[in-house]
Amino acid sequence: MAKVVIYARVSTATQDYDRQLVELREYARKMEYDVVAEFTEKVSGAKKVEERAQMMELLSFVESNKVDKVLIYECSRLSRRAVDFLTIIEHLTAMKVSVYILQNGLETLLPNGQPNPIAQLVMGILAQFNSMERSLIRSRMESGYNHYRQQGGQVGRKVGYRKSEEQMKADYAKEIQLLKKGLSLRNVSAITNTSVNTLRKLKLFL
Secondary structure (H helix, E strand, O other), X not given: XXXXXXXXXXXXXXXXXXXXXXXXXXXXXXXXXXXXXXXXXXXXXXXXXXXOHHHHHHHHHHHHOOOOXXXXXXXXHHOOOXXXXXXXXXXXXXXXXXXXXXXXXXXXXXXXXXXXXXXXXXXXHHHHHHHHHHHHHHHHHHHHHHHHHHOOOOOOOOOOXXXXXXXXXXXXXXXXXXXXXXXXXXXXXXXXXXXXXXXXXXXXXX
């Protein structure tokens, strides 16, 4: 029985990855795979791999455990940075670990363990499209902000606005979890890209 790992990601704290997990678990059940671990995180796919705690844990887990496949819902869940996406694929391929993308039905390794040239070609194209899409979204947002400012609007928090303790705990659940583990403010900031000043405020809630 093939041993597999499931990875699911969403970009913001207000989104959830339940649908990804349900469909990936169902696929694993149908294929009679043994799911040995699941990794989930709420972090932008535009962040570098080393800034994504769960992705780093996944790679570490795969290196120290017998794993045949990594199941993901679609390409951009792995990364929206083309260079990082291809680097992760290359790293897993070198360890003879196949990546299966459910939405596209693509798998990086053939049954004989050799790289799948068609899948690698298609994934390379998809990675470039995901990267372009991220750039277009960012460009549109900047254009919208500029137009709004030109019309006299103000971007950012309202004067005097302050999040409640409950809202802070909900928005920064991952940061609070890492702080509880005893990680330094600097290390948590490097992992989550959250400012040290914000982390100091969060420590008051521990």
